[in-house]
Amino acid sequence: MTESLTAAYNQTKYKLGNHGKRDIRVLKEAFQDIEGQLESDRYGTGKIIEDFQAKMAALLGKEHAVFFPSGTMAQQIALRIWCDEQGFRKVAYHPLSHLEIHEEDGLKELHRIKTVLLADKSRVIGLEDVVNMEEGIACVLLELPQREIGGQLPSFETLWQISEYCRDKAIKLHLDGARLLEILPFYQRSAAEVCALFDSVYISLYKGIGGIAGAILAGDQAFIAKSKVWKRRHGGDLISLYPYIVSADYYYNLRSPKMGQYFEAAKELAALFNSCHGVSTLPLMPVSNMFHVHFHLAKEQAASVLAEVQQATGVGITSYLTEIDEHTCSCEISLGDLYAELPREVVIKAFRVLDEKMKQ
Amino acid sequence: MTESLTAAYNQTKYKLGNHGKRDIRVLKEAFQDIEGQLESDRYGTGKIIEDFQAKMAALLGKEHAVFFPSGTMAQQIALRIWCDEQGFRKVAYHPLSHLEIHEEDGLKELHRIKTVLLADKSRVIGLEDVVNMEEGIACVLLELPQREIGGQLPSFETLWQISEYCRDKAIKLHLDGARLLEILPFYQRSAAEVCALFDSVYISLYKGIGGIAGAILAGDQAFIAKSKVWKRRHGGDLISLYPYIVSADYYYNLRSPKMGQYFEAAKELAALFNSCHGVSTLPLMPVSNMFHVHFHLAKEQAASVLAEVQQATGVGITSYLTEIDEHTCSCEISLGDLYAELPREVVIKAFRVLDEKMKQ
Numbered sequence: 001m002t003e004s005l006t007a008a009y010n011q012t013k014y015k016l017g018n019h020g021k022r023d024i025r026v027l028k029e030a031f032q033d034i035e036g037q038l039e040s041d042r043y044g045t046g047k048i049i050e051d052f053q054a055k056m057a058a059l060l061g062k063e064h065a066v067f068f069p070s071g072t073m074a075q076q077i078a079l080r081i082w083c084d085e086q087g088f089r090k091v092a093y094h095p096l097s098h099l100e101i102h103e104e105d106g107l108k109e110l111h112r113i114k115t116v117l118l119a120d121k122s123r124v125i126g127l128e129d130v131v132n133m134e135e136g137i138a139c140v141l142l143e144l145p146q147r148e149i150g151g152q153l154p155s156f157e158t159l160w161q162i163s164e165y166c167r168d169k170a171i172k173l174h175l176d177g178a179r180l181l182e183i184l185p186f187y188q189r190s191a192a193e194v195c196a197l198f199d200s201v202y203i204s205l206y207k208g209i210g211g212i213a214g215a216i217l218a219g220d221q222a223f224i225a226k227s228k229v230w231k232r233r234h235g236g237d238l239i240s241l242y243p244y245i246v247s248a249d250y251y252y253n254l255r256s257p258k259m260g261q262y263f264e265a266a267k268e269l270a271a272l273f274n275s276c277h278g279v280s281t282l283p284l285m286p287v288s289n290m291f292h293v294h295f296h297l298a299k300e301q302a303a304s305v306l307a308e309v310q311q312a313t314g315v316g317i318t319s320y321l322t323e324i325d326e327h328t329c330s331c332e333i334s335l336g337d338l339y340a341e342l343p344r345e346v347v348i349k350a351f352r353v354l355d356e357k358m359k360q
Numbered sequence: 361m362t363e364s365l366t367a368a369y370n371q372t373k374y375k376l377g378n379h380g381k382r383d384i385r386v387l388k389e390a391f392q393d394i395e396g397q398l399e400s401d402r403y404g405t406g407k408i409i410e411d412f413q414a415k416m417a418a419l420l421g422k423e424h425a426v427f428f429p430s431g432t433m434a435q436q437i438a439l440r441i442w443c444d445e446q447g448f449r450k451v452a453y454h455p456l457s458h459l460e461i462h463e464e465d466g467l468k469e470l471h472r473i474k475t476v477l478l479a480d481k482s483r484v485i486g487l488e489d490v491v492n493m494e495e496g497i498a499c500v501l502l503e504l505p506q507r508e509i510g511g512q513l514p515s516f517e518t519l520w521q522i523s524e525y526c527r528d529k530a531i532k533l534h535l536d537g538a539r540l541l542e543i544l545p546f547y548q549r550s551a552a553e554v555c556a557l558f559d560s561v562y563i564s565l566y567k568g569i570g571g572i573a574g575a576i577l578a579g580d581q582a583f584i585a586k587s588k589v590w591k592r593r594h595g596g597d598l599i600s601l602y603p604y605i606v607s608a609d610y611y612y613n614l615r616s617p618k619m620g621q622y623f624e625a626a627k628e629l630a631a632l633f634n635s636c637h638g639v640s641t642l643p644l645m646p647v648s649n650m651f652h653v654h655f656h657l658a659k660e661q662a663a664s665v666l667a668e669v670q671q672a673t674g675v676g677i678t679s680y681l682t683e684i685d686e687h688t689c690s691c692e693i694s695l696g697d698l699y700a701e702l703p704r705e706v707v708i709k710a711f712r713v714l715d716e717k718m719k720q
Contacts, residue, residue: 072595234433
């Protein structure tokens with residue numbers, strides 16, 4: 001059934017989420033107007049990488065920024081630098097942090113850093129979680145938005161309070177901002193205003209921005225200098241990173257002005273899901289371009305319903321479902337360029353059909 | 361003076377070494393005939409990465425191969441896996457190994473692996489170095505050719521003896537084959553025949569092959585499965601590695617048949633250098649596409665001579681010099697596609713001018 005759900009999704013003419021297929025066209029489009037004579041970066045030096053790093057540092061309001069092949073590498077390194085500086089190897093983050101569940105314990109295996117889990121899996125970290133945490137924490141990592149619970153956010157006031165508390169206690173604060181640009185329309189703040197609350201910041205270049213891969217780590221001069229040494233140790237100081245840099249720059253320019261549009265689309269789409277029988281979104285009201293959809297059916301049943309809806313309407317909702325319990329399953333929706341291409345009447349029809357099928 | 365040497369080199373019409381500039385054309389050429397619909401790899405899966413890995417495993421005669429963003433990452437991981445399997449964290453390699461001098465001690469800092477240096481800086485590792493090494497070595501790493509001493513090689517018989525000895529003593533043997541394809545014409549062996557002497561093998565995809573970046577690590581099924589876990593821990597399991605994979609495959613197809621041509625060119629060119637007053641190559645007779653050139657002059661003087669020769673003849677010899685002592689400096693030459701574009705009479709004239717200027 002899951003296979004036919006994937007097949008049904010792949011055959012649809014329209015898709016609710018994302019920017020489009022991750023295929024070679026993503027690279028070809030980014031490079032089509034780039035001069036062939038433009039020289040490669042070379043082990044972290046050269047105009048192509050330095051210009052982009054300076055642009056990202058300015059965006060994030062930090063002294064310096066460095067391009068990394070991945071966020072996994074960038075964030076482990078950030079936490080390691082803060083641990084070394086503080087003199088103890090313990091950090092605190094959410095139980096569903098990317099570092100805790102998607103990185104094969106690199107932080108622990110490579111850096112011997114212990115982790116303390118704040119809050120619980122169902123909610124974001126609040127001020128009280130930070131105030132009540134054990135002693136000897138070198139750095140707190142906050143992920144904004146908290147992806148694995150549908151992309152939830154604390155209020156900006158809570159963020160500010162956590163930042164003040166950490167500064168007061170000399171605890172470093174690191175931002176996992178994989179989707180930082182995506183939350184700015186909700187906070188109604190600039191990237192630099194959010195980043196000012198943090199000692200170091202990571203952003204991803206292939207989520208809302210939709211580049212090929214890559215990440216930026218930003219902070220003060222001394223922090224970034226150390227991060228470059230660790231980047232080499234990790235094997236991330238490649239002779240040429242330009243395929244990622246050129247594409248990141250291209251899609252940043254194209255899509256950073258559209259984050260408000262994606263946010264509005266997410267709110268509209270979540271309302272449509274919530275109007276259907278047996279369907280709800282997490283959060284109910286999105287605070288970024290993403291949310292999770294919960295179908296209150298067993299996974300096999302929901303897969304069957306969604307395959308039918310997608311076949312009948314030509315609208316791609318999801319290619320997969322994750323089981324939550326015997327009676328509930330979910331998928332993630334991230335709004336991108338494709339939603340704007342969807343005719344309004346097609347969307348309305350798709351949700352009418354979904355509502356009907358969910359009732360059966 | 362060094363700046364004017366670089367400037368003089370950059371202005372020459374011809375170059376002795378390399379394949380050409382590392383600019384965006386390298387990417388554009390590799391992608392020009394690739395269909396836009398071809399799907400990206402995705403976190404190490406998908407046809408684009410799996411096909412190339414299978415091709416490289418077959419080339420190297422190993423069960424499996426995995427694509428890595430860098431050799432730094434691939435080799436640290438190989439040594440870590442063997443250390444874990446053997447139960448002790450100590451490896452042996454040459455004092456000028458890439459891991460010892462170019463990786464900011466990643467092996468020690470990230471993996472807490474101790475290193476024992478074999479042979480001395482002036483020569484390659486021989487059987488007696490391995491036989492006489494201390495106890496408790498999990499793995500010996502051999503770099504073929506030994507780049508930092510001009511690309512020297514042990515005889516194939518010595519390699520075979522070291523391999524037999526290590527197998528007998530249950531010591532793992534890893535090949536740093538950054539330039540493996542480049543030595544096959546000298547050994548008159550297939551890649552698989554050389555790799556059969558080793559438990560694990562790394563090759564680079566941007567040296568003689570001339571791709572954008574990237575590396576292959578090959579070995580048995582269990583070894584490669586573990587390497588993928590470590591690849592994720594290091595932050596090397598990118599969502600998309602295809603910019604490197606597509607270019608590696610393209611330039612592998614283009615240049616792997618030309619390794620014999622590069623080797624012949626290296627021998628011819630080394631003879632020309634050795635015919636000049638105050639110039640010698642290391643090794644005297646190259647065993648791959650590379651060698652070092654020693655100029656028996658102070659670095660400033662040699663830079664001045666070489667800038668003049670390059671300006672006068674339009675032939676690019678080198679853009680830099682490394683000081684060896686007060687009376688000697690050196691550069692590295694790696695033969696690639698460009699040498700074949702050089703008219704014979706231009707080469708001869710360049711070396712006549714070099715010889716004359718070195719006599720003054």
